Amino acid sequence: MSAPILEVRDLHTQFFTDDGVVQAVNGVSFDLHEGESLGIVGESGCGKSMTALSIMGLVPEPGRVTAGQIRFRGEDLLRMRAEDVREMRGRDLAMIFQDPLSSLNPVLKNGFQIEEAILAHRDLPRRQAMERAIGLLRKVRVQAPEARARDYPFQLSGGMRQRTMIAMGLANDPAMLIADEPTTALDVTVQAQILELLRDLNRELNTAIIMITHNLGVVAGLCSRVIVMYAGQIVEEGSVDEIFERPQHPYTWSLLRSVPRIDALRHERLRSIEGLPPDLMSPPRGCRFHPRCPFRVDRCFSEEPPLEAFGEGRRAACWVTMETAYAEMGAADLVDVRPGAGSGVHGVTEKRVG
Amino acid sequence: MAELAPTPTLQSATSAPLVRAEDVVKHFPARLGASVKAVDGVSFEIRRGECLGLVGESGCGKSTLGRLVTQLLPLTSGRIWFKDVDLSRLRGEKLRRQRREFQMIFQDPYASLDPRMTVGDIIAEPLDNFRVARGRVRNDRVQELLHTVGLNPNFNNRYPHEFSGGQRQRIGIARALSVQPSLIVCDEPISALDVSIQGQIINLLQDLQRQFELTYLFIAHDLAVVRHISDRVMVMYLGKIVEVADGAQIYTDPRHPYTAALLSAIPVPDPKVERRRRLVHLEGEVPSPMSPPIGCRFHTRCPIARVPGVCSEVEPPLEEKTPGHWSACHFSDEVGSVAPWARSAPSA
Numbered sequence: 001m002s003a004p005i006l007e008v009r010d011l012h013t014q015f016f017t018d019d020g021v022v023q024a025v026n027g028v029s030f031d032l033h034e035g036e037s038l039g040i041v042g043e044s045g046c047g048k049s050m051t052a053l054s055i056m057g058l059v060p061e062p063g064r065v066t067a068g069q070i071r072f073r074g075e076d077l078l079r080m081r082a083e084d085v086r087e088m089r090g091r092d093l094a095m096i097f098q099d100p101l102s103s104l105n106p107v108l109k110n111g112f113q114i115e116e117a118i119l120a121h122r123d124l125p126r127r128q129a130m131e132r133a134i135g136l137l138r139k140v141r142v143q144a145p146e147a148r149a150r151d152y153p154f155q156l157s158g159g160m161r162q163r164t165m166i167a168m169g170l171a172n173d174p175a176m177l178i179a180d181e182p183t184t185a186l187d188v189t190v191q192a193q194i195l196e197l198l199r200d201l202n203r204e205l206n207t208a209i210i211m212i213t214h215n216l217g218v219v220a221g222l223c224s225r226v227i228v229m230y231a232g233q234i235v236e237e238g239s240v241d242e243i244f245e246r247p248q249h250p251y252t253w254s255l256l257r258s259v260p261r262i263d264a265l266r267h268e269r270l271r272s273i274e275g276l277p278p279d280l281m282s283p284p285r286g287c288r289f290h291p292r293c294p295f296r297v298d299r300c301f302s303e304e305p306p307l308e309a310f311g312e313g314r315r316a317a318c319w320v321t322m323e324t325a326y327a328e329m330g331a332a333d334l335v336d337v338r339p340g341a342g343s344g345v346h347g348v349t350e351k352r353v354g
Numbered sequence: 355m356a357e358l359a360p361t362p363t364l365q366s367a368t369s370a371p372l373v374r375a376e377d378v379v380k381h382f383p384a385r386l387g388a389s390v391k392a393v394d395g396v397s398f399e400i401r402r403g404e405c406l407g408l409v410g411e412s413g414c415g416k417s418t419l420g421r422l423v424t425q426l427l428p429l430t431s432g433r434i435w436f437k438d439v440d441l442s443r444l445r446g447e448k449l450r451r452q453r454r455e456f457q458m459i460f461q462d463p464y465a466s467l468d469p470r471m472t473v474g475d476i477i478a479e480p481l482d483n484f485r486v487a488r489g490r491v492r493n494d495r496v497q498e499l500l501h502t503v504g505l506n507p508n509f510n511n512r513y514p515h516e517f518s519g520g521q522r523q524r525i526g527i528a529r530a531l532s533v534q535p536s537l538i539v540c541d542e543p544i545s546a547l548d549v550s551i552q553g554q555i556i557n558l559l560q561d562l563q564r565q566f567e568l569t570y571l572f573i574a575h576d577l578a579v580v581r582h583i584s585d586r587v588m589v590m591y592l593g594k595i596v597e598v599a600d601g602a603q604i605y606t607d608p609r610h611p612y613t614a615a616l617l618s619a620i621p622v623p624d625p626k627v628e629r630r631r632r633l634v635h636l637e638g639e640v641p642s643p644m645s646p647p648i649g650c651r652f653h654t655r656c657p658i659a660r661v662p663g664v665c666s667e668v669e670p671p672l673e674e675k676t677p678g679h680w681s682a683c684h685f686s687d688e689v690g691s692v693a694p695w696a697r698s699a700p701s702a
Contacts, residue, residue, distance in 0.1 A: 043548040143638075157639050187411035187575065192619035192633050214549050217621025221628035240625045258553035260582035262605065262620045263627060270582070272553035276518050 004031035005175050005208060006055070011068035013047075013054045020281045024050040024063065026232035029307075032176060035206040037199075039223035039240070041213060041255075045277055047232040048212045052178045055210075056095050057085050073175075091121040094169035098181040100161035104153040110164050111137075111149025117171040136167035140197060159190035166197065176208040183218065195222055216259060220244060225313065228252045231278050231288040234307055237315040248316040248323065250293045253331075287319065295325040370437075371399035372537055372569050373423060378432035380418055384644060391643050392418040394593035395432070397672070400537070405563065405570040407584030407601070409577055409616070413640060414590040420539045420573050424456050425449060436537075454484050457530035461542035463522035467514040473500075473525055474510030480533045499528040502565075504558060520551035524558070531562065539571045544579065556583060577620055581605055589613050592651045593643055595672055599679040609681035611656050614689050650684065658688050 013025035025047040032038055040048045053059045055070055057077060070077045072092065077085055097103045105113060114133035118124065124132070130149070137145035140163040153161055162182055169177050179198065183191035199222055202209050211222055219226055219240065226243040228236040228251065236249040247253040257271035275292045278284050284291055290300040299319045307317040325331040378396050381389040393415040400406050400423075410416045421427045423434060425441050434441045439452060457480070460466035467476055474496045481487045487495050497507035503524040514522055523543060530538050540559065544552040560583060563570060574580050580587055580601075587604045589597045589612065597610040608614045615634040622628060636655040641647055647654050649666040659665040664684050672682040683689065 043550055159639075188577070188619045189411065189615055189636055191621070193635070195621070196633060215621060216549075216623035217628070220623050220625045221621050221631065244623065244625055255549060256623060258550055259623060260553075260556065260576075260578045261622060261624075262578040262581055262617070263622055263624075270553035270557055272557055273550035274554075276520070277548070277550070 004033050005073055006032040007069070007071040008051070008055065009069040009071070011051065011054055011070065012066045013050050013059055013063060014066050015063040017062060017281075022280045023232050023283065024280060025054060026283075028068075028229075028232075028234055030227055030234065030237065032208055032210060034175070035202070035208055036225065037202050037209040037211065037223045039211045039213065039219035039226045040229060041216060041219050041226060042229035043214055043277060045231075045280065046229040048229050049180055051229070052095065052180050052210065052212055056089060056093060056178065057082075058095075087121070090117060090174075091172045092175050093178070094171075094174040094176070095178040095180065096162070096165045096169050096182050098184050100158065100165045100185075101153060103165055104161060106153055108152075109149065110151055110153060110156065114149070114164070114168050114171055117168045121172045132171075133167070136170055137164070139170070139201075140164075140167045141193075142167070157190075158186050159194060162186065162190075162194055163197070166194075166201070170201070170205070170207070173205065174207060176210065178210045178212065180212045181214070182211075184213070184215070191218075198222060216244075216256065228255075231283055232280055233288065233317065234315070235289065235317050237307075237313070239313060242314060246322075248310075248314070248321045249289075249318050250295050250320070250322065250325065251289050253322050253325075254292075254294070287317070295320045295322075295329055295331065370402075372402045372437065373400040373571075374435040375399070375423070376433045376435075378419070378422055378434060379430045380415075380422055380427060381430045388644050391593050391646060393422065394643075394646070396590075396593075396595045398588060398595060398598065400569060400571055402536075403567055403569055404585040405572050405583055407580035407587040408571060408573045408590065409575065409580050409587060410590035411575060411616075411640070413592075413643065415593045415643070416573050416590050417541055419590070420458070420541050420571060423537075423571060424458050424539050425453070426458070451484075454480070454533045455535050456537040456539065457533065457535040459523075459526050459530050459538060459540045459543045462546050463519050463526055464514075464546075466526055467522055469514050472511050472513060473517075476514070476525060477510075477528045477532055480529060484533055486533060495532065499532055502531065502562070503528045504554075518551075519547050520554060523547060523555055527555075527558065527562070531566065534566070535568070537569045537571065539573070541573045542575070543572075545574065545576065552579075559583065577605075577616060589616070592640065592646050594651055594682065595680075596652065596683070597681045598672070599681075603679050607679075609675050609679060609686040609689050610652075610683045611658050611689050612652050615657075650682075658685055660684075 009029050011025050011028040015022040015024055028051055040051065042048045050059065054065050059065060065078060111130060111133050114136055115129045118129045118132055134145045134149050137148060142148050142160060142163050156164065183194050186194065195218060198209060201207060211219065213219060223240050226238060226240050227234055228249065230251050236247065236252045243252060247256060254271060254273045258273055260270060273292050278288055286302045287300045287305050290296045293300065297320055305317045305319045307315050309315050322331060376397050378393055380393040381391050384390050408416050408419065422429055429442050436452065436455060441452065444452060477496050477499055478492055481492055481495060496510050500507045500509060505521060505524055544555050547555060562568060572580060572583055584601050587599060587601050588595055589610065591612050597604060597613045604613060605617065608617060615636050618632060618634040634657060638655055641654055649668055650670050653659040653661055653665040670682045670684045672680050675681050675686050
C-alpha cells in the first residue's frame with residue numbers, strides 16, 4: 001500500500017463550556033492512504049464530525065484541538081502557521097457538509113461561487129476560471145451546466161446543490177475530500193445518485209474520501225475501510241468486509257443488528273442497544289461502552305481497553321471481543337425475541353434522568 | 355368517477371375496515387389562483403389491527419394524507435370514513451369527540467412536547483380534554499402509561515428538557531395511548547432519533563400494537579423501516595398512490611417502476627449486497643405539484659414509459675394486478691424484479 005497522505009495521531013479535541021470540559025475527540029489515531037475511501041461511522045456526539053473539523057482546522061468555539069498530530073504528507077497541520085493551513089484548505093483538503101443550502105451563499109450565483117474557490121488558490125483569468133467551473137459542474141453530472149452556473153442556489157434542488165458543493169470541493173483537485181453526512185438531508189433516490197458520483201470520482205480522480213455518516217448502508221456501498229467511533233474514541237477499525245462480517249467490538253456488532261434492513265425478514269426483532277450514549281463531560285470509567293454492553297466482564301468497569309491491532313488492518317478496543325462472546329458467552333442466541341425485549345420497557349437503565 | 359372505483363383491500367380480511375378513504379383530495383391555495391395538489395384523489399382502506407406503511411419521498415403528500423386521516427386538515431373533496439362515521443361531514447364538538455379514537459405520534463420529539471408542561475400534564479392532556487379521568491385516577495393512569503412505554507413512573511413531575519430524544523418520543527407515545535385510541539398515525543416517528551435508539555422505539559411500537567390491538571398508519575421515507583413494521587405498504591408519488599401491496603410482495607415483486615427505483619436506491623448495510631446493486635436511474639427531478647404532468651404523473655422520469663404514447667396521455671388507474679397487489683401503471687408487467695437483493699437469501 002502507498003504511504004499514507006494523512007496520519008492522525010492521538011488527537012484530542014475538547015470543548016470548554018461553562019458547565020465543564022467536553023471531551024469530544026479523545027485520543028483518535030488513524031491513517032488515510034492515497035485514493036482510499038474511508039468511512040467513519042457512529043451516532044451523533046461520537047466525535048466523528050469533530051474529528052473531521054479538527055483535520056480541517058475548523059473546530060468552532062469554544063472548542064479547541066488540545067493535543068495530538070495531524071500530518072498531511074508528513075507535515076503537522078497543527079504546528080503550521082494559520083495562513084499556510086488556509087492555503088492548503090480548499091486546495092489539498094476539501095470538505096462538504098450535510099446541508100448544502102446553508103453552505104452556499106444565497107445571493108451569489110452558483111458558477112461564481114465555484115469560480116471563487118478556484119481563484120482563491122490559482123492565478124487564472126476570469127474567463128478560464130468560469131470555464132473550469134462549468135467543466136466541474138459537468139464532471140459532477142449537472143445537466144445544462146452553463147445554465148445552472150447562472151442560477152442562484154435557491155433555484156436548484158437539494159441534489160443539485162450537493163453536486164455544486166462537490167464541484168466546489170473538487171475545484172483544485174484536492175488529494176482528499178471529507179464528506180460529512182452529505183446525503184442525510186436528501187431523498188433516497190437522490191442519495192443513491194450522489195453516492196454513485198462520489199464512488200466514481202474516487203476511482204477516476206484518485207481523490208481520497210473520508211465519508212462521515214451514521215448510515216451503515218452508505219458505508220457498505222462506498223468505503224473500502226471503516227472506522228467505528230463511540231463516545232469520542234475509535235472502538236474498531238477494519239476493511240469493510242471484515243467490519244460487516246466479523247465485527248469484534250460489541251458496539252459494532254449491536255449497531256449492525258439494531259438497524260432495520262430492507263432485505264431482512266419482516267417483523268424480525270431488532271436487537272436494540274439499551275440505554276443512551278454517555279455524557280462526554282463525565283464519561284464512564286473503564287470501557288465507555290460498558291454500561292450498554294451485553295458482554296461486559298468485571299474488568300470493563302474499571303480498566304479502559306486499549307485499541308489493539310490484530311490481523312491485517314484490524315483494530316478493536318475491547319477486553320472481550322465478539323470472538324469470545326460467540327465462543328463462550330452465547331452471543332449467537334442473544335437476539336431476544338420475547339415480547340417486550342429490546343423495547344426498553346424491561347430492564348432499561350435511565351442514565352440521563354434520575 | 356373515482357367513487358365507483360374499487361379500493362385496495364386485503365384479500366383475506368373479513369371485518370369491515372377501520373378507515374376508508376374515498377377519492378380524497380387536498381389542494382393548498384398558492385399564488386395567482388394556482389394550487390398545490392398535495393393529495394390528488396386517493397382511495398384506500400386501513401384494516402383493523404394492521405400496520406399500513408405509507409412511503410414516498412419529500413413532497414409526495416404522505417404527511418398531508420396522515421393529517422387528513424386524523425382531520426388535522428380539512429379535505430378539499432372526498433370522504434374519510436372512520437368505522438361507520440363520515441369524518442369529512444363532522445364539525446365542531448362532534449368531530450372533537452371522535453378524535454379520541456385516532457391519535458398521532460410526530461416526527462420531532464423536541465417540537466411536539468410543550469417545554470413548559472410537566473411530562474405528567476403532557477400525557478394527561480388528552481385525558482383532561484376528553485374528561486376521561488381526574489385526581490387520583492388521572493395520576494395513576496399517567497404513571498401506568500409511563501411504565502408502559504418504558505419510563506420511570508416517577509418522572510411525571512419532570513420537564514421535557516430533562517429527557518433524551520428517544521425518551522421524549524416515548525412520552526409522545528404515552529400521550530397518544532392515554533385515551534385508548536384504535537388508530538395511531540405515526541408520522542416519521544423514528545427519523546429524528548439516533549441509530550441505536552431507533553431499534554428501541556420500533557420494538558416498542560410493535561409491542562404496543564400487539565398489547566393494545568392498535569391499528570397503525572406508519573408514515574416514513576425509509577422503506578427498510580416500513581418493511582420491518584408494516585403488514586401492507588402503500589407508495590405515493592406526487593399526490594397519488596402508485597402501488598399498494600402486502601409488505602413482502604412489494605419488496606420482492608414491485609409492480610410500479612417508481613417503487614422499483616426507490617427499492618434499488620436503498621443502501622443495505624452489507625458490502626456484498628452493495629456490490630451487486632443495480633440502481634434504477636430516474637431522469638430529472640420531481641415535477642411541481644402545482645402542475646403535475648398529464649397522463650401518468652411519473653412518465654417524465656419513468657425508465658419504461660411510452661412517450662409520446664399512452665403514458666403521457668392516459669392517467670393509469672390504481673388496479674388490482676394480482677390478488678392484493680395494486681398498481682397504477684400501464685406496463686406493470688414490465689417492471690420486473692430489480693431489487694438488488696431479490697435473488698439473495700435473507701441473512702440473519
